[in-house]
Ligand SMILES: O=C(O)/C=C/C(=O)CC(=O)CC(=O)O
Ligand SMILES: [Ca+2]
């Protein structure tokens with residue numbers, strides 16, 4: 001097993017098997033964004049370490065940037081070379097004297113959006129979530145639409161409102177109309193919700209007209225992070241027919257600050273659930289293909305209390321199938337494109353990825369330790385989503401957290 005001269009605990013979520021990338025500023029230079037790599041309770045100033053160790057100039061340049069986009073665009077060979085250098089610096093004691101001065105305590109730095117987000121796509125890949133939402137939004141019809149098991153359903157989101165963890169979430173205003181109301185009203189959402197999701201960051205671009213096949217996934221996808229797709233259920237329920245989510249989800253989407261490289265997740269790969277319909281060849285990941293199910297366990301906390309543990313391994317569609325589907329019409333990819341899995345909900349109580357499911361549309365409030373209850377989010381509430389996955393040799397891969405606190409809206413009704 002690879003060991004760092006930093007003497008990290010074996011179960012550190014940010015051990016040398018992980019090495020996720022982010023963007024930080026230090027207190028003495030609050031305007032100078034730099035690439036960070038998380039290790040233990042520290043961050044490594046990656047460009048400074050590249051200079052100190054004399055890293056190859058072409059690779060060093062990728063690390064000397066205020067966002068991850070140049071590294072993302074560089075592609076799989078460069079990703080592997082940079083990761084090998086980082087591992088070497090942090091494990092070979094010969095590099096300690098050069099690298100140690102480039103470490104800063106993680107608690108002392110501010111973390112920022114790690115990449116400039118290109119297009120943002122959100123999928124709908126949990127059968128349990130889709131069944132729950134279908135039952136609640138479309139009573140009297142089959143919960144899964146006829147296309148659901150034949151293609152990964154998705155929609156295009158609003159990349160300009162993707163924000164980093166910790167950004168306050170302003171309660172959105174909008175039109176709402178309950179079924180019994182005669183006409184729509186306007187005002188702050190009364191049914192503000194979360195969606196606990198896993199996001200995939202595209203690195204290597206693809207040209208217009210050239211689909212990315214299932215086995216092109218690891219050449220194009222750089223890494224994985226956590227997503228909270230904040231959702232205003234009252235705005236959504238009234239506006240979404242027939243074109244799908246719009247203002248009910250476009251007011252803010254939060255990302256965790258650390259992008260875990262795909263290379264750190266080899267031990268987390270699992271087979272997805274059995275498919276019960278035959279898939280078209282471009283989506284068929286059975287029979288010798290190497291599917292991309294991932295065994296992440298998410299944890300959702302409301303005001304410090306765990307309310308749910310959604311299992312990502314239960315997702316019906318994999319990220320490789322989602323990428324193949326979203327490019328099968330010839331749509332191109334750019335470095336910085338982001339696609340999210342869709343709400344991660346498992347089959348059991350306590351594994352739902354949204355409050356609309358956890359509380360069954362508000363009928364079954366969540367009880368908190370202070371005696372209060374919740375159906376949807378109140379002003380001042382803070383939601384924290386974390387996740388871990390198995391790493392090599394019994395280690396753990398941590399994803400950090402994506403947090404957000406609800407602040408009252410200041411708009412007029
Ligand atoms: O079933 C619906 O009409 C709506 C579903 C969602 O709100 C979920 C969505 O945004 C996709 C996902 O996160 O799974
Ligand atoms: Ca979503």
Ligand SMILES: [Mg+2]
Nearest residue numbers: 088092094095
């Ligand atoms: Mg060496």
